[in-house]
Amino acid sequence: MTKALAFPYRDVLYENRDARSILTDLAHANGWMLDVDGCLVKTSKAGGAGGKAIEGAARLLDWLRRNERKFVVCTNASQRTVATYAAHLRDIGLDIADHEMMTAATAAGDTIARAHPGARVLVVGDEGMAEAVRGSGLDVVAPDTSDADAVVVGAADNYASANLNAACISIADHGAALYTSVSSPWFHGGVNRSIAVSSAIAHAIASVTGVQPIVCGKPSKELGQSLRRRLGGGNGQIVIVGDAAQAEMALARDMDAMGVLVLSGATQAKDLPDLPSGQQPHWIAHDVGELVNQLQSIVP
Template identity: 80%
Template structure:
């Protein structure tokens, strides 16, 4: 099912010749119950698509809305299940948060409500991480974690309510879906809890935010080259594609199902739909071996 009034072959040709690609992880490249592909297995065709991208010298980024672990940890797991991903080819919602906050608060003091993935991303962006109970941060950012302390949450609320610190979060979606079953997106829940106390709504840094789109463009093209966004969640990846003027490819192996396509709002409609990443790889190989 297509949403553009163009011949199928023309759309597929545009996809095959696009220079920049973003591939989602959970529900797209990997079937899993945990964010970032943790504990999951590669979906058939994932390695084949990566090989096609490398063979045809396409730039690509593997992008997950996960934020709990470091980029190196997520990339290492993908390699362990047969996907040849270098650390520098991996991007997380924490990475996007670090880059976004650094643009708005260069050299700022940032209170992190999260785990090692967000801590590393903030430091890598040249920002200072405050003690977890510091209540006078320049900005507050929420990422995923297994546990959160009351002292850390209190400091976050005080920094925002008493010192005017903006609130950033990795994601806004209430649910995570890795192609197996859904679970709560904990960072979104924590960010909304802070927002309910302070009255300040969070700035979202992960998919489908404009902030992440800016980071992707810088990594993939730095200019006006065509970019393709591949993912399983229309509210995340397809909305991201539409928002940044990219082409969106929806795989039906995760969150969004075929019976939902006709009801998608305009800003979430894909340009191309496939059953899974294996079908996409086969289609691309028929255009360019």
């Protein structure tokens, strides 16, 4: 059953439209971005690692395929390669091909390639970021190179002091641009929370160099541009589904997409009345299982 939403900002958000009208727009949208952690997968590690699929996640993917909707599964994770993340999701029952997967690392590679064609890039992170940068046609330099054109920070288990020093020298002495996968301090995949290590490292570099990082993951404009290109350009309606208002809903608002907030991860029902206008969803569901049931009431 379609449920009307009644929160303090409802009239501002929905302009007095009834719930079924909003749901109809969602069900007929042709481009979809689905978050991973806390949305499709309940986990304590980024990219769905070690987690289990949330009930209804596989059915939502099936609904999108049967109804010929374009979609991409997008995570702010950056440590592992796209193929590694996609393979894990398939292992836990989610039918996601490698080419349907996107990470903050792939967004970073795309962003740097657009801004600095042919750049020599110093990666402060792991193979996921290095592969994404190489895949965008850029040169990944040795980890102790101190005259790179750009520095990009991604997640890793360990960071070498020589690598961090080279990053700071490249930025402070040679004018290298600084990029990072994410800027939020915490990661939340539906099971407690943990530090967003790439954000912490990027801001440590910023504190030394005085240069603020350009964010490439959700909710950045850079990622929004990449999604627009992948999901059909500027004419089709795009839906962003995620569990974090400050990430996915902010992204939806910024790129003029429809935001669907699922309450299975970072943002909880108690947080809804205090959400700023730039993070308010267009639709709210308990989880993706409830969402797909609602969509099927409009389009089977």
